[in-house]
Amino acid sequence: MKQRFNRQDIELLEVTNVFNGFFTMDEYRFKHKLFKGGWSGEVKREVFERGNAVVVLPYDPKTDQVVLIEQIRIPVIHSGQTPWLFELVAGMIEPGEESKDVAHRELLEESGLKAKQVHLVSSYFASPGGTSEKFDFFWADVDASLAKGVHGLDDENEDIQVHVMSRVEAFTLVKDGIINNASTVIGLQWLELNYLCLQNNPETSVR
Structure with missing residues (x-):
């Protein structure tokens, strides 16, 4: 099904930068067409601008193992059991x-x-109600036996622990709510649907 409206159905009145720091916040003033007909009044929305990113699922189709990373995420200190999260690899473009x-x-x-190869799976918006950020999601064909240690860039204050586990164990962490960040949940759910295709033909990009 095709959406009824597109960019031409928005009248963008003004974009004003309201904060510049580690991240950026812009205020959008706009009008848009309505499903019931006509146009909306003026709408104001603050948009969290942090650019676009990639997220990478490292998977070894020969051993059916997943490589996850663990690092601190201070924004969830008050709402999660722990601010150290199991995640997929990710980074800004x-x-x-x-x-x-x-x-x-x-x-x-x-x-x-x-990676022996990386394959683009899909692109998706992280939280389109408040941020413009879009993820390009890849799966990477890797040798999981080589994954170990602590990684990250010192100048970015990264302290990243690598974990290798079976696909079944990783997906169990999703089902048990221990893995609870969107990109990793999406990636591991996709893997659960497609792992047989990857094992049979890792050269093929599965969407």
Whole structure:
């Protein structure tokens, strides 16, 4: 089913930067067409601008193992059982970079692994009600036996522990609510649907 409206159905009145720090916040003033007909009044929304990112699922189809990373995420200190989260590899796409190149770079920086191949699976918005951030989701064909240690960039204050576990164990952490961040849940659910295809033909990009 195709959506009824597109970008031409928005009148963008003004975009004003209201905060510049580690992240950026802009205020949007706009009008838009309504499903019931006509146009809305003026709407104001603050948008959290942090650029776009990649998320990478390192998977070894030969051993049916997943490589996850663990690091501190201070924003969840008051709402999670622990601010140390099991996650997939992820990183920001800088201007002029290709997302596939970023996927390779972040995989090496955060896990110490070099992928045999990375395959683009899909792109999705992290939280479109408040941020413009879009993720390009890749799965990486890796040798899980090489995954170990602590990684990350010192100049970015990264302290990243690598974990290797079976696909079944990783998905059990999702079902038990221990893995509770969106990108990792999405990635492991996708893997649960597609692991047989990856094992039978890891050269194929599965969507």
